Structures are given as structure tokens and as C-alpha cells.
Amino acid sequence: DVKVTQSSRYLVKRTGEKVFLECVQDMDHENMFWYRQDPGLGLRLIYFSYDVKMKEKGDIPEGYSVSREKKERFSLILESASTNQTSMYLCASSFLSEAFFGQGTRLTVV
Amino acid sequence: GESVGLHLPTLSVQEGDNSIINCAYSNSASDYFIWYKQESGKGPQFIIDIRSNMDKRQGQRVTVLLNKTVKHLSLQIAATQPGDSAVYFCAENIPHFNKFYFGSGTKLNVKP
Numbered sequence: 001d002v003k004v005t006q007s008s009r010y011l012v013k014r015t016g017e018k019v020f021l022e023c024v025q026d027m028d029h030e031n032m033f034w035y036r037q038d039p040g041l042g043l044r045l046i047y048f049s050y051d052v053k054m055k056e057k058g059d060i061p062e063g064y065s066v067s068r069e070k071k072e073r074f075s076l077i078l079e080s081a082s083t084n085q086t087s088m089y090l091c092a093s094s095f096l097s098e099a100f101f102g103q104g105t106r107l108t109v110v
Numbered sequence: 111g112e113s114v115g116l117h118l119p120t121l122s123v124q125e126g127d128n129s130i131i132n133c134a135y136s137n138s139a140s141d142y143f144i145w146y147k148q149e150s151g152k153g154p155q156f157i158i159d160i161r162s163n164m165d166k167r168q169g170q171r172v173t174v175l176l177n178k179t180v181k182h183l184s185l186q187i188a189a190t191q192p193g194d195s196a197v198y199f200c201a202e203n204i205p206h207f208n209k210f211y212f213g214s215g216t217k218l219n220v221k222p
Contacts, residue, residue: 004153033209040119042199042214043154058209090153092210098144099201099210101153 003027006091006102013109019078021105023091030095032074034058034066037088037104049074081109122219129190131216133183133200140202145174145185148197148215157185157198187218195220 007022025032031050035043035058045058049068063085067075074093078085086109092099123129135143141162146154160167160174160183167174173186183200197215204211 031209035212040214043201043212045209045211048209056209094210098156098159100156101146103153104151 004091004093004100004102006089006105008105009103011105011107013078013081013107015082015109017078017081017109019081019107019109021076021078021089021091021107023074023076023093023102024072025074025091025093025100026072027093027095027100028071029093029100030071031093031099032068033092033094033099034064034074034076035090035092036060037090043090046076081107083109085109119214120217120219122221123190125190125192125220125222127190129185129187129194129218129220131185131187131198131218133185133213135181135183135200135202135211137202137204137211138178138181139204141205142203143174143176143183144201144203144210145172145183146199146201146212147194148199150196154199190218190220192220192222194218 003026005024013019033048034046037043047066049055065077089105091102144159145157147157148154158169158174171188175184197217199212199215201210201212
């Protein structure tokens with residue numbers, strides 16, 4: 001079975017903290033993605049990576065960075081968390097076509 | 111960015127009826143489309159896909175229709191069941207970019 005695993009289901013962080021969201025896939029996929037999901041706005045692409053150490057900005061990269069040191073792991077970093085980054089974060093991986101999603105991390109910044 | 115939108119944010123249907131969820135996309139170069147289902151507290155799950163060289167594809171109780179002329183995608187669910195209650199997203203994939211753009215989602219409520 002295909003597996004995309006996000007390290008946390010729920011996180012609560014304070015404003016200004018550095019936050020790491022981890023995602024691991026076991027399908028040997030080249031492409032990995034980070035999205036955030038907000039009511040009425042759907043899924044918006046933050047960053048994606050098509051190979052180890054490669055990254056591309058998505059539509060809303062401001063306030064985020066990513067790291068892809070190994071093929072199976074794609075990390076999303078909030079350098080200094082702010083309350084407007086409270087959201088559901090979804091990681092996905094794909095090879096050529098269909099994207100498989102993790103279960104999501106609900107992050108609350110207080 | 112690209113826009114992929116859904117016409118109805120919420121759809122309520124009676125159990126046993128057929129459901130139709132619609133989606134408009136804006137990029138005529140998109141060549142691959144997916145419908146995802148997202149249940150409460152879970153990540154999106156693949157339902158069915160279709161490539162731009164097709165106009166219809168059927169799965170188990172689901173059918174996707176693609177009208178490239180008007181850039182419209184629809185998901186039909188036959189004999190809707192309570193377990194179909196979820197938010198449904200369409201996504202488009204643009205060649206060479208290899209990333210997905212999603213609509214805002216339609217919530218499907220199935221009334222018993």
C-alpha cells in the first residue's frame with residue numbers, strides 16, 4: 001500500500017517559533033509537494049520538489065522554506081511562525097501523474 | 111496562479127440519488143485531471159482520473175466527464191451513500207510543470 005506519512009496530526013506552536021513539518025513517502029517518488037488547506041480557499045501549493053536537493057516555489061511560498069536531503073523525506077519549515085500560518089498542511093508525493101496525500105497536520109499558531 | 115474552481119460549495123442529496131459535482135478549470139494546456147475525496151480529519155484520497163484525450167471515464171459508481179471546449183469537469187456519483195459524504199476536489203495537472211492545482215472543494219451531504 002502506498003504511504004505518505006506526516007509526522008504530526010496536530011501541533012500547537014507559539015508566534016515566532018521555528019516549526020518543522022516532516023513528510024515521508026515510501027513509494028520512491030521523484031516529486032513531493034506541500035500544500036496548505038484553508039476554508040474556502042482549497043489547497044494552495046507552498047513548495048514542491050522534483051528531486052533530492054531540488055525545490056521550486058509554489059503559489060504561496062512566503063514565510064516558508066523546505067528541505068529535501070533524501071528522496072523519501074520532504075520537510076516544510078516555518079522560520080518564524082505567525083498566526084496567519086494557522087492551517088491544515090498536506091504533504092503529497094507523485095510520479096508522473098496521480099498524487100498521494102498524507103493525513104495532514106493541523107497547525108495552530110498562538 | 112492557475113484557477114480551478116467549483117460551481118457549488120455545498121451539495122445536499124438524498125441517499126440513493128445520483129450526485130453531480132462540477133468543476134471549471136482555466137488552463138487549456140492541462141492534460142490530466144483528478145477527483146479527490148476528503149473525509150473529515152483525513153487527507154485527500156484519489157477517486158478517479160481522466161486524461162485530456164478522453165471525454166468520459168467510469169469507475170465503480172463514479173463517472174468523470176471532461177468537456178475541453180468549455181473547460182469543464184464533472185464527477186457523477188451513482189446511488190449516493192452516506193459514506194460518500196465528504197469534500198470533493200478537482201485537480202488539474204499542467205504538462206512540464208508537473209504540479210497540481212486544486213479547486214476550493216465541494217461539500218457533499220448525503221441525507222438518509
